[in-house]
Amino acid sequence: MTSAPREDFAPPETGRYSRNALLARVGWAGQARWRASRVLVVGAGGLGSAALLYLAAAGVGRLGVVDGDAVELSNLQRQILHRTAGLGRRKAASAADSLAALNPLCRVETFDLRLDRDNVGDVVSGFEVVLDASDNFPTRFLLAEYCWQHQIPLVSAAATGWHGQLLVVRPGADNPCYRCLVPELPPAAAVPPASESGILGAVAGTLGCLQAVEALKLLLGLDSDLHRRLLAYDGLQGRFQTVNRVKRPDCPLCGPGK
Numbered sequence: 090m091t092s093a094p095r096e097d098f099a100p101p102e103t104g105r106y107s108r109n110a111l112l113a114r115v116g117w118a119g120q121a122r123w124r125a126s127r128v129l130v131v132g133a134g135g136l137g138s139a140a141l142l143y144l145a146a147a148g149v150g151r152l153g154v155v156d157g158d159a160v161e162l163s164n165l166q167r168q169i170l171h172r173t174a175g176l177g178r179r180k181a182a183s184a185a186d187s188l189a190a191l192n193p194l195c196r197v198e199t200f201d202l203r204l205d206r207d208n209v210g211d212v213v214s215g216f217e218v219v220l221d222a223s224d225n226f227p228t229r230f231l232l233a234e235y236c237w238q239h240q241i242p243l244v245s246a247a248a249t250g251w252h253g254q255l256l257v258v259r260p261g262a263d264n265p266c267y268r269c270l271v272p273e274l275p276p277a278a279a280v281p282p283a284s285e286s287g288i289l290g291a292v293a294g295t296l297g298c299l300q301a302v303e304a305l306k307l308l309l310g311l312d313s314d315l316h317r318r319l320l321a322y323d324g325l326q327g328r329f330q331t332v333n334r335v336k337r338p339d340c341p342l343c344g345p346g347k
């Protein structure tokens with residue numbers, strides 16, 4: 090990483106980011122890297138709320154927010170980017186306002202849409218790290234495929250009930266991809282939505298915070314166990330576990346001939 094002296098930052102930034110700059114492996118050089126970086130977060134719900142707030146607070150220079158929904162009353166027990174006064178607003182716009190209020194130095198680009206095969210390239214290109222904070226497997230598969238094929242690191246998380254999972258995919262010949270873990274699309278009936286299974290807001294927020302941590306490390310080029318392991322969180326038991334992820338020889342995305 091190139092060095093960047095404190096003098097490269099104006100007084101509003103030196104005050105705002107002083108605790109980042111004190112961190113081992115960050116310093117003002119790391120802060121400069123974050124300021125110059127572009128991170129896309131797909132989903133401004135329970136996961137994305139926590140991830141986006143912490144990425145903006147940390148000083149990521151440009152954030153993209155993808156969400157095609159409007160704010161509903163049942164969202165507010167977990168989606169802390171949004172406000173009661175904003176019921177009915179588009180989530181992407183609501184998120185952008187909250188992020189600007191937290192850190193006006195962060196530029197926010199909104200995508201008020203649902204990702205699909207036709208628009209994924211236009212939305213994702215130009216971002217250097219992607220956070221999958223969506224709530225459905227078709228979007229997860231779409232992002233996993235696009236990011237792997239275009240060599241974009243992906244931080245994917247999911248949460249339901251009292252449980253959450255997190256993994257980081259760093260494209261590379263020796264690294265496992267998302268579909269090494271989930272080779273085929275699960276049947277919809279096997280994956281009840283939050284409207285059926287319930288979700289504790291703080292569990293989703295925990296996973297969103299972890300996504301922000303991993304994204305900030307990726308931007309600094311720092312390695313992580315989660316590039317090759319899956320992290321599972323059981324909020325009810327108060328337990329974190331990680332399990333090894335291996336490259337699947339017959340993986341439909343990264344296997345031979347792909």
Ligand SMILES: [Zn+2]
Pocket residue numbers: 265266267268269270336337340341342343344
């Ligand atoms: Zn794979």
